[in-house]
Amino acid sequence: MARYILGRLAGLVFVLLTVSFLTFFLMYNTPGGPFDELNQPLSPEAKANMMRKYGLDQPFYVNWWNWITKAVQGDFGMSYYYPNTRVIDLFSKYWGSSLMLGFLSVAWSFPLGAVLGVIAALKRNTIVDQIITTVALVTVTVPIISLIFFGIAIFIIGLKWFGFNNGQPLYHQPPNAWVLPAFIFGLGTVGALARYTRSGMLDVLGQDYIRTARAKGLSRAVVIMKHAMRNMLIPLVTVFGPVLANAITGSTFVEITFAIPGIGRFFLESIYTRDYPVIIFTVIIAATMLTITNLLIDIAYTLIDPRVRLGGGH
Amino acid sequence: MATQNLPVQGTPSARTAAKSAAIAEYKPLSPAQLAWRRFRRNRLAIVGLFIVLVFIFAGVFAPVISPFPYDKTNLFKTWLPPGRDPAHVLGTDELGRDILSRLIWGARVSLIVSLAATGIVVSLALLFGFLSGYFGGAWDYALNRMFEVIGALPGLLFQILLMLLIGNGILQVTIAISILGWPGLARLVRAQVLAYKERDFVSAARSLGATTPFIMTRHLLPNIINPLIVAVSFAIPGFIGAEAGLSFLGYGINDPLPSWGKMVGAIGRYLSSPNYLYVGIIPTVALALLVLGFSFLGDGLRDALDPSSDRARL
Numbered sequence A: 001m002a003r004y005i006l007g008r009l010a011g012l013v014f015v016l017l018t019v020s021f022l023t024f025f026l027m028y029n030t031p032g033g034p035f036d037e038l039n040q041p042l043s044p045e046a047k048a049n050m051m052r053k054y055g056l057d058q059p060f061y062v063n064w065w066n067w068i069t070k071a072v073q074g075d076f077g078m079s080y081y082y083p084n085t086r087v088i089d090l091f092s093k094y095w096g097s098s099l100m101l102g103f104l105s106v107a108w109s110f111p112l113g114a115v116l117g118v119i120a121a122l123k124r125n126t127i128v129d130q131i132i133t134t135v136a137l138v139t140v141t142v143p144i145i146s147l148i149f150f151g152i153a154i155f156i157i158g159l160k161w162f163g164f165n166n167g168q169p170l171y172h173q174p175p176n177a178w179v180l181p182a183f184i185f186g187l188g189t190v191g192a193l194a195r196y197t198r199s200g201m202l203d204v205l206g207q208d209y210i211r212t213a214r215a216k217g218l219s220r221a222v223v224i225m226k227h228a229m230r231n232m233l234i235p236l237v238t239v240f241g242p243v244l245a246n247a248i249t250g251s252t253f254v255e256i257t258f259a260i261p262g263i264g265r266f267f268l269e270s271i272y273t274r275d276y277p278v279i280i281f282t283v284i285i286a287a288t289m290l291t292i293t294n295l296l297i298d299i300a301y302t303l304i305d306p307r308v309r310l311g312g313g314h
Numbered sequence B: 001m002a003t004q005n006l007p008v009q010g011t012p013s014a015r016t017a018a019k020s021a022a023i024a025e026y027k028p029l030s031p032a033q034l035a036w037r038r039f040r041r042n043r044l045a046i047v048g049l050f051i052v053l054v055f056i057f058a059g060v061f062a063p064v065i066s067p068f069p070y071d072k073t074n075l076f077k078t079w080l081p082p083g084r085d086p087a088h089v090l091g092t093d094e095l096g097r098d099i100l101s102r103l104i105w106g107a108r109v110s111l112i113v114s115l116a117a118t119g120i121v122v123s124l125a126l127l128f129g130f131l132s133g134y135f136g137g138a139w140d141y142a143l144n145r146m147f148e149v150i151g152a153l154p155g156l157l158f159q160i161l162l163m164l165l166i167g168n169g170i171l172q173v174t175i176a177i178s179i180l181g182w183p184g185l186a187r188l189v190r191a192q193v194l195a196y197k198e199r200d201f202v203s204a205a206r207s208l209g210a211t212t213p214f215i216m217t218r219h220l221l222p223n224i225i226n227p228l229i230v231a232v233s234f235a236i237p238g239f240i241g242a243e244a245g246l247s248f249l250g251y252g253i254n255d256p257l258p259s260w261g262k263m264v265g266a267i268g269r270y271l272s273s274p275n276y277l278y279v280g281i282i283p284t285v286a287l288a289l290l291v292l293g294f295s296f297l298g299d300g301l302r303d304a305l306d307p308s309s310d311r312a313r314l
Helices: A002-029 A044-053 A060-071 A087-122 A127-141 A144-158 A175-205 A208-215 A220-249 A252-257 A263-272 A276-304 B012-025 B031-041 B043-060 B099-135 B137-152 B155-166 B170-178 B182-197 B200-207 B212-249 B260-270 B274-305
Strands: none
Touching: A002 A060, A002 A276, A002 B137, A002 B155, A087 A127, A087 A175, A087 A220, A087 A252, A087 A263, A087 A276, A127 A175, A127 B212, A127 B274, A144 A175, A144 A252, A144 B212, A144 B260, A144 B274, A175 A220, A175 A252, A208 A220, A220 A276, A252 A263, A252 B212, A263 A276, A263 B155, A276 B137, A276 B155, B031 B043, B031 B274, B043 B099, B043 B274, B099 B137, B099 B170, B099 B182, B099 B212, B099 B260, B099 B274, B137 B182, B155 B170, B155 B212, B170 B212, B182 B212, B200 B212, B212 B260, B212 B274, B260 B274
């Protein structure tokens, strides 16, 4: 186990090196730069000085390597756009809203999706099942910008139940500002979870040990609660990874349309201003989250399902 | 089966004769006919097929059927709501452009991007899936590393950076959304190749002197194609949504070409007034409809092409 985890962590290092290299390549080769007229009006000499100070007169791979050597010491640099501000401080300022939005949406969508999936499986091939699977399919496939726009049209403009955020951090706001974004952000998760839970449950209910449990006289309720639920956890873990990573890194579209000052929106602003240190830090944090949740999921599999052995054994 | 159920009348001998004639002309159904039979039973799938065909028709004949050029502005007729002016059935936008025409051209853009992305993704998936599944070793290793790196890239953030570098446009969006989409499918192909390459019929073909390309195209490909079709039909909604999302943010289709995502994004500034809502609602509905059409179609295809997954809808 320990060896497996060490191996995966080495893989993580490789992944992060590659991802950061790609990001530096893209950033440094896009037209426009952090000290252009548009972002910071400077005289040509001052601009050249700034470029030299931040090493922007060097090729991207030199900057990449410099960034790596500093990053491993925990130094992620200063923002180009906000003077004398560390990237980490900027990030933690915006992260709160994204985290809150993510966890609020997981908090309602995960339990509801799981319950709907179980109901659909138990009522298999009835009208209830058909309604649940169809609604789940709809919420999974309709793009988030459509969901957002329907939400705004119905609940903000039509029914006037909620308002737009005023750009302040979400955690200083009344529920009026975060209920609708959390609802919309969670919709896709409800659908995905309901579908996975349903198929996982159907899979389990078809197993011999369920029939045995029923045959030895256990009630349907006991069989479902004790025998089926535990095994149904396995498919749930699969969905949990992407959902969690998404919740941590925030949804750019929801943050933009509802004026929530989160990481997604901040990333787009940093792209306008070509604030390279912020861009690379956001990408690396997101990549780390994705990789680590994937690792945790693989470990969780072995804890839930003793049949799964880590590393090899195909 | 249709011939078997033929009402047979007349004397017993005539009946026997008719029966044997019916048996003589009875032809076994081909797999495609069987699949179509299963597909037809799924009412939602037929609805999905119909929606998709309508949009494809609109996209293909966009230059013929759209009442106005998509970029024709008319500053005397801005913000016409639907139905006000018989010349503009769905109204006009802030520049007086005909919304119906832009919607039709938007369908063309959306379909071109999503179908081209599908083509790229399927080709890459088949190529790498075959190489790593059939030959294993270094190919397998390379595919796994690429899968890890691409899986760790925060999709939207990376696509935006890439679009900045290569610029807006149909081809560019197609590249940006397909570059992250193929490893999942490649793994599917790899798994199918692994499952079939040691089967007896493949060994038999090889012992008869069949070449590797022959085995791949004649023996392995037919066994891979069905799950691939199903996976692709679920991937297309994702591509449509990704294009709309990037265009919504301003990193997608170049002006003056219309895109549904761009049409939704343009309304952002005018959201304060419910009078302008229709400009955003119309493309949102089109987006949702087309995406749902594809996923209902995909659902039907899964039931039709993979009878073993019968009703165990994921």
